[in-house]
Amino acid sequence: MNFDPSEEQRLLAASIERFVARDYAFEARRRIVASPEGYSQDVWRTMAELGLLGLPLPAAYGGFGGGAMDTVSLMRAIGGALIVEPWLATVALGAQFIARGGDEELRDGSREEQRQRILPAVAEGRLKLAFAHAEGTSRYTLAQVATRARPAAGGWVISGSKRAVLHGACADLLVVSARTDGGDSDSEGLSLFTVERDAPGVAITALRLLDGTRAADVAFDQVHVAARALVGAAGRALPLIEEVVDFATALVCAEAVGAIESANAATLDYLKTRKQFGVAIGSFQALQHRMVDMAIEYEQAKSIALLACSAVDTERDAAARSRTVSAAKARIADACRKISQESIQLHGGMGMSDEVKVSHTFRRLTAIAQQFGNAEHHLERFAALS
């Protein structure tokens, strides 16, 4: 047992803290969210320079070869400062498919070519990715895909519609799930393809989300892609999708811990400084106990998030990995709900104001509670895998 970060992790955490303090104060974030693009190219460049874009990518392709555990301090900062840049979509989703997809099919060199072409460009900040997967009725079910890809001369033709693709509007390259076989909810028959954002037949509508991040509806109308656009094995993409989404889910749990830490700190500060009836409201026992419960909630959330990050790094059995990730996400969703609601209530009217950060943390926690599946979804998945 050793819960201390390594020297490397400690140095990374310190440099992330400096970057956030310098570039991502609340007012700076407000300007970024209000900008036409909804993220900052300068911040993105800084993240590349700090090595954050290659953190969990293989060393052979310009990355640092880190796992989920190595991203914990970054995710804490993303949650704490409410960073809206497309890190999760690009690095934890899009690039993971490229890095992890289809080791067994390397013989023809196309996978190697794909990794060489995409992963170093991601690490250097030259290429942003997004994962175009969820559809109108899929809710949180990963196997529910109606988008189709049929073989055509030299490649494939993709048709279908993806909804609320995280950072889909700023991505240069989309990783798109489509059926090459089977019915809309079959677990077999799914495939993944890379599609250029400006390919003929791709229509992107940029969307604003509750938490200030951006997304896009993406329609594919007879979009031709080359054979080399296939990611992983044709027709057998679901296990890869589950692996990558589990990875991203564990990271979002770690992000939630950062957001909870921030909400709790703001609330505690308010209890100590807000005076009513001549005393700090934190002197009232009814409020003290609620703040104590929030502090306990933080510790439990942190523990289960670490468990999930460890599982996606080390657990070779897919079912055991998914079970732990679902346990974490179910617990984190409950913590998100409790902390977000209590932090607003204890702030009183001030918590409702757009001008204070805690109301923005509330929105991010509300979004995290359902991102990649809400508590009910993950309770069901946990029970089914138990």
Next chain:
Amino acid sequence: MDLDYSPDERVFRDEVRGWLRDHLPAAMRDKVVRYAPLDRDDLIGWHRILAQQGWIAPSWPREWGGTGWNAVQRYIFEEECGYAGAPPLIPFGLAMCAPVLLEFGSDAQKRRFLPRIYRGDDIWCQGYSEPGSGSDLASLRTSAVRRGDRYVVNGQKTWTTIAHLADWIFCLVRTDAALERKQDGISFLLIDMKTPGITVRPLPLMDGRHEVNEVFFADVEVPLENRVHDEGKGWTVAKYLLGHERMNTARIGTSKRELERLKAFAAAQSKNGAPLIQDPRFRDKLSRVEIELMALAITNLRFLDQLRGGRAPGAEVSMLKIKGTEIQQALAELMLEAGGPLAQVLGPVEPAGNGAPADDFLAALAPRYCNMRKTTIYAGSNEIQRNIIARHALGL
């Protein structure tokens, strides 16, 4: 014991229900049930329809336009309006300023203000909370200094709902800062929002809508005749108003309508190919809220029955406020949950985007969930309500 309305009360309810069916404009109702923003015309429009019918101020004395209905009839009327999807009435004139004028106002004040409130000529807002005075209202610092035949008001109010639409504001101000008991130096003033020196600044809430404001007073001159009750009696007036809270504070009718809407919405959403409403986990949560609402509806009637004798309500109103707002929040939260991941979308970045048309109802669910967090904070936070119950009902 009979848990239902009497035959007479049922006749009354059916009369109100029928009238609402014929007179509530469909466009107004549609906005309410879709959570669309209501503008001044919607709010005043509905007010005037009720005024024309003679139903705008049921609790006022008959001579000023009251209906003469008893407490149960007034309750039935308000619950039916909520259930039908009528726009909420702005309470600051009708249910707050007017009762104060009726109890403490001079004849001249009554004649000047009550008919205008009745007809909807003026929109009122409430100048109570200040940056340093929320739950501890009596610590307020906005000052009114007497100069000849006027007061000169300086200070700031905050969280002032619809101040940006209001013609008048009633304010608690400090007319004497030297007194030991801070409640003693407070007076109740009526201030024309057009008076020079008043600035209204929007206070955006996290749902993005403009609903509350900060109101700044810089050397605002208010005629002495605009003071209600004696100088230094403002706290008596404020306390009277607290005791005058209406018995529909639980908003049973509105929540019944929201529950029906939630059921219909959840039936139209699919989870793994089946309607969400058939999902046992979702169904359980929905059922728990429905059951709580069933109990609260009866609790509300029991409290109403206890008040038939004319006793002023006390801790009962606090209990209804706590449970009523908890149910409203639970319904808004379940509605957001039913909307699923797509309910996180607020809308296109470019309003005139060429994508699929935005689903306004789906897009309204997350902002509404955010907005409804206010209900356990405003009008005396639920923590303050618990203090009231502990002190006045339980003797703790």
